[in-house]
Amino acid sequence: MIDFFIKVKQQESQNLPFVLYKKPDNIKVVGYFQKNDHLYFAENFEEAGFVFAPFVGSQMILIPFEQSVKWSALITSGEETPDSEFTQLENKQSQEHFESLVQKGIDAIGEGVFKKVVVSRKETIDLANFDLVSVFEKLIQSYPNAFCYCWFHPKIGLWMGATPERLLKADDKKFSTMALAGTQKSQGLAEAIWEKKEMEEQQFVTDFILNNLKDLTSEVAISSPYALKAGALLHIKTDIEGVLSDNSNLKQVISVLHPTPAVCGLPKQEAKDFILENEGYDREYYTGFLGELNKEAFNKETLKSDLYVNLRCMKIKDKQAHLYMGCGITKDSNPGKEWKESVNKSMTMKRVL
């Protein structure tokens, strides 16, 4: 780990692009260190590299494998940061603004515009001192079952996160994805009791994914919904896996899944229009996706992709951390509760700062 982090510090001081990541339930940290500061893009998903894509638009940045040096290291064990209670000193104005945005979403559902929308907000906090390596170390120790990352490009900026949501894993024609929704503070997995609102919301997500993948797949199987722990929170998750049909490709599958109903809503276009019109800020890479694209398998015969949704993340800029969090809104949502949920989600990043 020490050599690995020395390499990170060197790359940082040369102001060159890099990405560090750890997959869920894995003890290996991987780094790709780009050899120049060029801004490469993924255009048709046939490229090979680490992709970093925004919520909207087609500017998907790529750290190409062939232009990078790969390093990896095993995580030396540390204590998982215990979950704690946090006191919140929130600005009344941002609370009012967020609650009225949630209410607008509920009203639009009442008018039949859509069934679900995910609205979000950004919170900025000052950082007295920020050390990328120690924050990343805390991140990987605190969230063993998340996809943890730190991504930097001198022409874009620095992002970090610990996301519970996989967008797509594809191993040649075999694929897996998930339907994720519903949130509660964790009192332990066994104690989780879900309200009808959350169960329904998660079922919408599963149905959407299954319906939309129908034309692109030849086989699909799903698990029963179960509780997933993400830091101090629990979500409901259904695993979905299967085989892509011979005539479908990665680009088509990604465009069906992204943005997922866990970060946008249902139907997708109507929810997206509402978000862009009403949220009042630019999500940038929050709720975009990131991960390995077309990585050669060990046997070099197949290509593997492993992509995640950029949630529970932050952008670091000018000694400030910009934290992003959103909540799925359905007809039974309550603005006050959604505000609290967004505060709980903000703790995922606050814990490591």
Ligand SMILES: C=C(O[C@H]1C=CC=C(C(=O)O)[C@@H]1O)C(=O)O
């Ligand atoms: C949009 C976020 O979470 C999504 C993922 C899981 C559960 C969610 C919820 O219960 O609202 C959200 O859909 C976020 O963390 O910013």
